[in-house]
Amino acid sequence: MKTILELELIGDDTRTMFKIYKDVLDMGVPGLFDFVVGKDPNKAWVAEITGFDAKYKYNRCFLQSKKDYSRANSKGSRGIYAEYVLETGRIYEVKCMATWSRFDRYFCMVTNAGDIVRIEQLEVDQWLKSRSE
Numbered sequence: 508m509k510t511i512l513e514l515e516l517i518g519d520d521t522r523t524m525f526k527i528y529k530d531v532l533d534m535g536v537p538g539l540f541d542f543v544v545g546k547d548p549n550k551a552w553v554a555e556i557t558g559f560d561a562k563y564k565y566n567r568c569f570l571q572s573k574k575d576y577s578r579a580n581s582k583g584s585r586g587i588y589a590e591y592v593l594e595t596g597r598i599y600e601v602k603c604m605a606t607w608s609r610f611d612r613y614f615c616m617v618t619n620a621g622d623i624v625r626i627e628q629l630e631v632d633q634w635l636k637s638r639s640e
Contacts, residue, residue, distance in 0.1 A: 510621045512591045514551040514603040516574070519587045551603040553591040556614070559635055567600060593617045598631055 529540040554567035572589035579586040593599055595617045605611040614626050 508595045508617060508619060508621045510593055510617050510623060512553060512593050512599075512601070512615075512623055513575070513588045514553070514572075514591070514601070515585070516551055516587045516589055517585060517604040517607055519550075519583055521584070523583070551589055552601075553593070554600050556598045556600055556631060556635070558639070565600070565631070565635075570599075593623065595619055595621075598626070598634055 532540040532543075552569055553572070554569045556565045557568055558566040560566045570591050572591050575588045575590055576583075576586075578588065593615075598614060598616050600612070600614050602610055602612045614628060614631050615623050616626055617623055
């Protein structure tokens with residue numbers, strides 16, 4: 508079964524402006540924006556966990572999102588949602604903004620009924636080990 512996970516992109520207007528300024532400055536002097544201003548703010552993402560990794564703990568395949576602007580405010584700072592298609596039989600790691608200054612990072616899976624449920628890291632490890640045996 509497939510289901511949609513929606514994550515609000517709080518402050519998406521700021522990230523968009525960062526990207527524009529970065530692209531313009533990097534055309535003239537690559538890396539100048541990151542050196543002067545710093546890295547652009549982290550955004551939300553969803554990744555399918557595909558196995559173990561020696562460096563990052565898990566191999567991840569980052570999913571593409573579709574942006575929904577239908578509920579956005581006039582500035583684009585709230586109400587913009589990233590929509591991800593999730594499927595049963597897979598495990599995902601999610602990073603999203605819980606508030607303007609705090610991120611939430613968790614693992615989840617989709618039940619046969621189409622519900623998205625959070626799971627613990629121990630369950631992820633057990634699932635990956637059982638798949639590799």
